[in-house]
Amino acid sequence: MLKFKPVNRIILPLISIFLLFLAVGFGNPMARKSFFSPTGGYEVSFTQLKSANPSGEGVSISYRINFFTKGGPLLSTVPFNNGKLTEAGIFKKLIWAPKDGFVILPPEMEGGSSRAIALDPKLPWKESPFQLDNFVWIDDLSGVGNRRGSCNYGVFRFDGGNGKEIPVKKPESPIGYELISVKNNTAFIKMFLDDCRMQDIPPRCLSYDLANGVETPASCPPVKPPQKPSKNR
Helix, strand or coil, X not given: CCCCCHHHHHHHHHHHHHHHHHHHCCCCEEEEEEEECCCCCEEEEEEEEEEECCCCCCEEEEEEEEEEECCCCEEEEEEECCCCXXXXXXXXXXXXXXXXXXXXXCCCCCCCCEEEEECCCCCCCCEEEECCEEEEECCCCEEXXXXXXXXXXXXXXXXXXXXXXXXXXXXXXXXXXXXXXXXXCXXXXXXXXXXXXXXXXXXXXXXXXXXXXXXXXXXXXXXXXXCCCCCCC
C-alpha cells in the first residue's frame, strides 16, 4: 500500500487552492463579495481586480460581476471598470425585473450605456442594450420608458420576453414624445416640440392603451412655476 509522505500533505491543499483560483478566473483578485437578488433566487458575486494605471501612478480598481442561480451554475459574467463605486454601490444601482427574470445594469459601467442581462434560463436572449429612462414596470417582464437623444424623443416598451425595445410612440422630429405616467395599463404621454423645433407651440398630451394600442387625447398636467430660492435669514 502506498503512503503519502508528509510533504504531499502540504502540496495537495496548495494544488486545490490553485485550482480554485482557476475556476474563479485570473486578474489578480483582491476581494470577493456576494449579494442576492430581491427574490433571493440569484446570487451576484463581485470580484475586485487591480492593475497598474497606464500612467504608472497607483493602481486601477475594477470588478468582475458574476450572476449565479442560488446554489447553481454561473449564468453571466460582466466586467465593470468604474472603480469609483463600491460593490454595494453597484448592487444598489441594479434594476431587477419584478420576478428577477432579468436585471438592468447601470450606465456607469464601461462604455457609458445600460444593458439588460437575462437570468431566467427560459428566456431566449442573453443580453440586450437598454436605452430607456423614467422606466415603469407594467408586468413581470416588461415596462415602458423614454428614449432620449438630440432631436430624438420617443416612448418605448422593453419586452423582457425577447429582449427588445418596441416603439410605443416613435420620435417624429421636430415632434417628440415623453412618458408622464402609467396607470391601469394605460400610458399617459406628452407630445412636444424637440430641440430641433423651428417655433414654439403648447404641448399636447394623450393616453395610450398598452394592451390594444388605442390612443386618445388627454389633458396635460399643469406646469408648476419655478420656485423662488429662499432667502437666508
